Amino acid sequence: MSARLLEGAPIADRIKDDVKAAIAEMATPPKLAAILATDNKGAAFYAKAQKKACEEVGIAYELVELGAEADQATVEGNIGQLNADANVTGIILLMPVAEGVDSRACQRAIDPDKDVDGVHPANLGRVVQGSTTLAPCTAQAVFELAKASGVALFDEPMQCVGKGIEVCVVGHSEIVGKPSALLLLDKFCTITVCHIGTRDLKAHSTKADLLVVAVGKAGLVKGEHVKPGAVVIDVGINRIKDDEGKTKTVGDVVFDEAVEIASQITPVPGGVGAVTTAMLLKNVIDAARLQGK
Numbered sequence: 001m002s003a004r005l006l007e008g009a010p011i012a013d014r015i016k017d018d019v020k021a022a023i024a025e026m027a028t029p030p031k032l033a034a035i036l037a038t039d040n041k042g043a044a045f046y047a048k049a050q051k052k053a054c055e056e057v058g059i060a061y062e063l064v065e066l067g068a069e070a071d072q073a074t075v076e077g078n079i080g081q082l083n084a085d086a087n088v089t090g091i092i093l094l095m096p097v098a099e100g101v102d103s104r105a106c107q108r109a110i111d112p113d114k115d116v117d118g119v120h121p122a123n124l125g126r127v128v129q130g131s132t133t134l135a136p137c138t139a140q141a142v143f144e145l146a147k148a149s150g151v152a153l154f155d156e157p158m159q160c161v162g163k164g165i166e167v168c169v170v171g172h173s174e175i176v177g178k179p180s181a182l183l184l185l186d187k188f189c190t191i192t193v194c195h196i197g198t199r200d201l202k203a204h205s206t207k208a209d210l211l212v213v214a215v216g217k218a219g220l221v222k223g224e225h226v227k228p229g230a231v232v233i234d235v236g237i238n239r240i241k242d243d244e245g246k247t248k249t250v251g252d253v254v255f256d257e258a259v260e261i262a263s264q265i266t267p268v269p270g271g272v273g274a275v276t277t278a279m280l281l282k283n284v285i286d287a288a289r290l291q292g293k
């Protein structure tokens with residue numbers, strides 16, 4: 001069997017169209033402010049990609065560059081100003097932050113209604129309640145891809161009796177693994193979350209109708225870890241060297257093996273990443289609505 005590719009672009013395009021339509025109804029276009037408190041190249045690259053995505057749909061983008069010397073008071077001071085600025089709809093703190101800055105404390109300082117990254121405890125609390133409003137972008141992307149795959153997700157307890165699918169989420173981070181598991185749990189999936197302490201990954205992953213992998217280790221999940229006919233969502237992004245020494249981007253799943261066993265699989269690149277970016281834009285719209293804009 002060769003799996004169908006579960007591509008992110010069509011889903012991302014639909015979300016972006018919804019975002020554009022929502023902006024067309026607003027008196028003033030929303031604005032996303034991103035704080036770059038580091039000299040990390042990856043964070044700066046991500047900021048550029050965010051700016052491009054925002055401009056494409058009509059969201060204004062401001063980059064607050066604080067550099068690698070930024071300290072806690074400076075970062076929190078800037079967050080305070082952005083919280084108070086009625087023109088700013090969403091705030092995002094780019095990761096990683098400069099050494100010595102407590103990123104969690106900074107995230108807690110962001111007004112929850114402007115927290116478009118979905119990292120404030122108040123927004124993670126909404127996820128526990130089954131809401132996707134200001135949920136972490138990648139978890140929402142996983143959820144959208146799961147819906148697009150057609151796996152059985154149920155809204156009502158009475159519809160799901162004895163029919164809920166088995167899901168295995170590999171990776172238990174706060175912004176991907178845990179919220180993805182919670183959003184799927186709310187649709188009556190039976191969830192197993194695997195992590196560094198899991199004794200036998202294969203025993204769990206091969207039971208899963210939907211396998212979500214979010215670790216950051218190329219080659220962790222092989223064909224033998226996949227149940228025949230399962231849907232595989234590969235969140236991982238890893239830069240590796242191929243046999244000819246060229247650098248390429250791969251996921252956590254050995255694609256060539258899994259594609260022969262799964263029924264559907266997300267490509268890397270071209271799967272989760274595109275939907276994650278679109279979800280950030282959607283979160284800006286959700287934030288605008290929470291602020292009555």
Ligand code: NAP
Nearest residue numbers: 138171172173176195196214215216235236237272273276
């Ligand atoms: P993270 O915060 O580093 O979390 C990785 C998780 O994997 C942790 O829960 C870790 O557990 C677990 N883990 C480590 N080794 C493991 C193993 N051998 N078996 C099972 N679990 C293991 O990373 P993240 O932010 O969740 O991101 C995960 C991956 O997704 C990364 O490659 C990242 O680049 C990518 N990502 C992609 C997108 C996208 O849009 N496509 C968005 C976000 C992230 P411990 O903490 O207990 O070690």
